[in-house]
Amino acid sequence: MGLKEELLTLKEEITKNLEKASNIQTLEEVRTQFLGKKGRLKHILKTLGKLSPEERKEIGKLANSIKEYIEQQIKEKENILKNLLLQEKLQKEKVDITLPSFWLDIGASHPVISTLVEISEIFLSMGFSIEEGPEIEFEEYNFDMLNIPKDHPARDMQDTFFLNNGMLLRTHTSPVQIRTMLKRNPPIAMIAPGRVYRKDADPTHSPMFHQIEGLMIDKDITFKDLKGILKIFLENVFGKDIPIRFRPSYFPFTEPSAEVDIGCTVCKGKGCRVCKGTGWLEILGCGMVDPNVFKAVDIDPEEYTGFAFGLGIERITMLKYQIGDIRILFENNMNFNNQFKGLR
Numbered sequence: 001m002g003l004k005e006e007l008l009t010l011k012e013e014i015t016k017n018l019e020k021a022s023n024i025q026t027l028e029e030v031r032t033q034f035l036g037k038k039g040r041l042k043h044i045l046k047t048l049g050k051l052s053p054e055e056r057k058e059i060g061k062l063a064n065s066i067k068e069y070i071e072q073q074i075k076e077k078e079n080i081l082k083n084l085l086l087q088e089k090l091q092k093e094k095v096d097i098t099l100p101s102f103w104l105d106i107g108a109s110h111p112v113i114s115t116l117v118e119i120s121e122i123f124l125s126m127g128f129s130i131e132e133g134p135e136i137e138f139e140e141y142n143f144d145m146l147n148i149p150k151d152h153p154a155r156d157m158q159d160t161f162f163l164n165n166g167m168l169l170r171t172h173t174s175p176v177q178i179r180t181m182l183k184r185n186p187p188i189a190m191i192a193p194g195r196v197y198r199k200d201a202d203p204t205h206s207p208m209f210h211q212i213e214g215l216m217i218d219k220d221i222t223f224k225d226l227k228g229i230l231k232i233f234l235e236n237v238f239g240k241d242i243p244i245r246f247r248p249s250y251f252p253f254t255e256p257s258a259e260v261d262i263g264c265t266v267c268k269g270k271g272c273r274v275c276k277g278t279g280w281l282e283i284l285g286c287g288m289v290d291p292n293v294f295k296a297v298d299i300d301p302e303e304y305t306g307f308a309f310g311l312g313i314e315r316i317t318m319l320k321y322q323i324g325d326i327r328i329l330f331e332n333n334m335n336f337n338n339q340f341k342g343l344r
Contacts, residue, residue, distance in 0.1 A: 008066075010066060011066050011069060011070075014030070014069075014070050014073060015073065017030045017033070018030060018073055018074065018077045021077060021081070022081075023081060023085075024078070024081055024082070024085070027074065027077055027078055027081060030074070031074050105338075106341065108337045108338050108339075108340050108341040109340065110329075110337060110340070111317050111321055111323075111329070111337075111340045112210060112313055112314060112317050112329055114340065115313055115316055115317040115320065116193055116210055116212065116313045118237070119193075119212055119233070119237065119311075119313070119316065120191065120193055120212070122232075122233050122236045122237070123191045123212075123214060123233065126189075126229065126232065127189050128189045128190055128191050128214065128216075129189065129190050129191075130190070130191055130192075130193065131176050131177075131179075131180045131190045131191070131192050132176065132192070132194060133170075133173070133175055133176035133179050133192065133194070134170075135169060135170055135194065135195055135196075135197070136163065136167050136168070136169060136170075137167060137168060137169070137170040137175045138167060138175075139166070139167070139168060141175035141178045141179065142168060142170050142171060142172075142174070142175050143155055144296070145178045145293065145296040145297065146174055146175075146178065146252060146253040146293060146296075147252045147253050147290050147292040147293050147296070148252045148253070149252075152252060159171065159198055159199055159200075160198065160199070161197050161198075161199065161207075169196075169197035170196055170197065171196055171197065171198050172196050172211055172213065172310060173192040173193070173194045173196060173211045173212070173213045173310070174192075174213055174253065174308075174310070176190075176192035176194070176213070177190070177192060177213060177215045177308060178293075178296075178297060180192075180215070181215075181217070181294075181297040181299060182297050182298075186217040186218055186219075186299065186304050186306075187216075187217060187218035187219075188215060188216065188217040188218075188306070189215075189216045189217075189218075190214065190215050190216075191212050191213065191214045191215075192211075192212065192213045192214075192215075193210065193211070193212045193313075194210065194211065195208055195209070195210055196208075196209060196210070196211050205326065206314065206326050206327070206329075206330060208330075209312055209313070209314045209326075210312070210313035210314060211310055211311065211312055211313065212310070212311055212313060213308065213309065213310040213311075214229075214308065214309045214310070215289070215306060215307075215308045216229070216306055216307055216308075217289065217299070217304055217305070217306030218304065218305075218306065219303065219304060219305070220305065221288075221304075221305045221306050221307060222305070223256070223288055223307070225307065226286055226287075226288070226307035226309070227246065229307075230244075230260060230284070230286060230309060231244060234260070234262060234283070237316065237320065238262060238265065238319075238320070242262050242263055242265075243262060243263035243269060243280075244260065244261070244262055244263075245260070245261050245280065246258045246259070246260055246261075247259045247260075247261065249285060249287075251285055251287055252290070253287075253289070253290050253293050253308065254286070254287025254288055254289060254290055254307075254308055255287060255288060255290045255291075256287055256288060257285065257286070257287030257288075258285070258286055258287055259282055259284075259285055260282075260283050260284045260285070260286060260309075261280040261281060261282050261283060262280070262281055262283050262319075263279060263280065263281075264278075264279050264280060264281050265281065265319050265320070265322065266322060267279065274324075281319055283311065283315070283316070283319070284309055284310060284311035284312075285309065285310055285311075286307065286308065286309035286310070287307065287308065287309075288305065288306070288307050289305070289306040289307060289308055294306075314326050314329055317329065321340075
């Protein structure tokens, strides 16, 4: 058989083999058999050197056309097999788009978190910064440096969660004030939001709750500055017509100290069960920083003055939204949470 007949026979064979190829792997075997380095076409082309120049030109032209034909046929077959494979995959993995989708309900921000963010933003707008500290705290920062002596009732085991290593779960975020004063020089204007822990559990108290405490220190800070800042804050939360009063009180870390009340948000000052008939609701504690606290953190009380305040986020939340039992806030009841959609 001459080379011309052998090439034409090769063309017929490739057509038959491509018809039998049923997958990509088989097609690759056909490609290797006819076009590979040791393939049949290469074997034929190696014998061209034995031909005369005229025959070599004719057979070479035919060989190139058959090579192009084989490559074209393999490419077309490959596209067919890939499309079949894709259709098979789509058939197996198809999704019925006519079925109704699963409805994903929009979540609601928890009222405590919404209130915490709202309060933080009010103080941020007045130039306060946010500071954070550890929830497992040293007794020195939680009590000693805040002018709370060893025999103070706040250090009683009934109030504080003490740990085996001598540390404790912080009972307020005041240690963050201490840490801030130790690392920064006045002027200071900061708030410390976060979780705190006390041994309390009833409709109005939880063993874990949230606080925001604030601190401002500079030269010539007075109680008048404290009243002005807290008035702006309370009016932003409860409305500009909310009655506000300051009552003398006592805290170890402030002197003078005061409790701040607002007009009852339920009865509007008329007297009810919530305000115990007084028309007032206790909202936060505050006062001028005690000189002993300044001395503990090496700030000169003769040069600087300042005020501090602290409030419970859950209490503000309960008053703002008229929630009667603090335990509802921690039950993860979605029906309750969904009432607060759109707050934040």
